[in-house]
Amino acid sequence: MRLAGVNYPSRLALGPMAGYTDAGFRRLAREMGLELAFTEMISAKAVVYENEKTFTYAVSHESDHPLGLQLFGSEPHIMAEAAKILAERYPYEILDINAGCPARKIMRNREGSALLRRPSLLFDIVSAVKKAVAKPVSVKMRIGTTKNTINAVEAARACEAAGASFITVHGRTADQLYTGRADWDQIVKVKQSVSIPVIGSGDIFTLEDAVEKMDRYKVDGVMVARGVIGNPFLIRDIVNWFAHGKGPKPVSLEERVKTAKKHFDYIAEDKGEYRALLEFRSHAGRYFSGIRGSSVLRAKLSSTESKEELFALMEDLFKG
Ligand SMILES: Cc1cc2nc3c(=O)[nH]c(=O)nc-3n(C[C@H](O)[C@H](O)[C@H](O)COP(=O)(O)O)c2cc1C
Known part of the structure; x- marks a missing residue:
């Protein structure tokens, strides 16, 4: 266009x-x-x-x-x-x-x-x-x-x-x-x-x-x-x-987690970690909807108080 x-x-x-x-x-x-x-x-x-x-x-x-x-x-x-x-x-x-x-x-x-x-x-x-x-x-x-x-x-x-x-x-x-x-x-x-x-x-x-x-x-x-x-x-x-002219690329769990973390970091760079934690809640669950173990992540999202805690929740998804 x-x-x-x-x-x-x-x-x-x-x-x-x-x-x-x-x-x-x-x-x-x-x-x-x-x-x-x-x-x-x-x-x-x-x-x-x-x-x-x-x-x-x-x-x-x-x-x-x-x-x-x-x-x-x-x-x-x-x-x-x-x-x-x-x-x-x-x-x-x-x-x-x-x-x-x-x-x-x-x-x-x-x-x-x-x-x-x-x-x-x-x-x-x-x-x-x-x-x-x-x-x-x-x-x-x-x-x-x-x-x-x-x-x-x-x-x-x-x-x-x-x-x-x-x-x-x-x-x-x-x-x-x-x-x-x-x-x-x-x-x-x-x-x-x-x-x-x-x-x-x-x-x-x-x-x-x-x-x-x-x-x-x-x-x-x-x-x-x-x-x-x-x-x-x-x-x-x-x-x-x-x-x-290329077809779609499958997305692995590794890529999902890596991308979600990067997204969080980008928000934090602009707005600081505190606001990023609040704002990322509306994105985080969506990155992993339908993935085994993601209900735990969604349940704990609203109480995460640090980037480390948030990233650990994402890492837990690899355990299934
Ligand atoms: C949460 C949310 C916020 C939106 N904010 C704006 C906005 O600020 N300006 C705007 O023109 N459209 C806004 N839209 C409309 C979208 O740009 C889009 O036109 C609409 O969601 C339809 O597309 P979709 O069915 O693919 O979501 C918003 C939509 C959603 C869901």
Whole structure:
């Protein structure tokens, strides 16, 4: 796929996932061959108000590029100002606008998916951000807010008219949250209605899912999200398939343990061991789900107090 003049032979993007796809995870994902990543969503208002913690979401490692920095908000001038502030302080290649977050708190502020209710506001946001930074602007959206108000085509056209470089569409409505199946027929409708590239998102959990979506729905690229939690190896499989024509590589328990430890170390390098221990809990169980002995690890995870304890639990998995 070609986005804003850059080629991505793997046709793959890593989706933004708040609480998961931080700089540490993305560093690991890049080692798996990932070409395009997005940050977790960042509040435009918090950037403009100089909230220190917010800036940590914009941090990236040297290998973590091209990188899309994702902003959420609803006021064009605040979004533009935030994009400018971030461009002055952090390296990034794409400014992505969140029109997909379904969280009630976000939507109540008319942010995230709520932007879909006002395509003209989306137009104004894309226009303002484009004017503020000399970078490609993209939009990540759901297909609508409810099944009776599906309007991704209209929203995508507004983004294209405002100069967006590409669109990512998650094939669910906001009120579905993450339930049901993503409706890829709606994603195709968007693809057929705009001339900028469209990336499809929703329910890619295996290499076969990625191949099937690419073949059947003819999108420019696919985005993986929940499927890589505890399974960054899926990135390697998809990249190898599309970019190098190679089949999937089996993952041994040794590799799983080694990768999980490295992932922990990457988070700890960025955020310190204490926070890494807390945050890694949501990843650890997923690395070993279905593996004999992993229920003990999951049960003890919440009481681990040091890296040594955590790593010892992982080593115990070799005993079966
Ligand atoms: C825990 C979690 C956090 C997410 N955070 C974001 C986010 O910050 N910004 C965004 O655009 N999408 C976010 N998403 C949506 C994903 O990027 C993706 O579009 C969605 O999960 C559908 O893909 P999947 O079925 O492959 O998981 C999040 C999803 C999950 C599960």
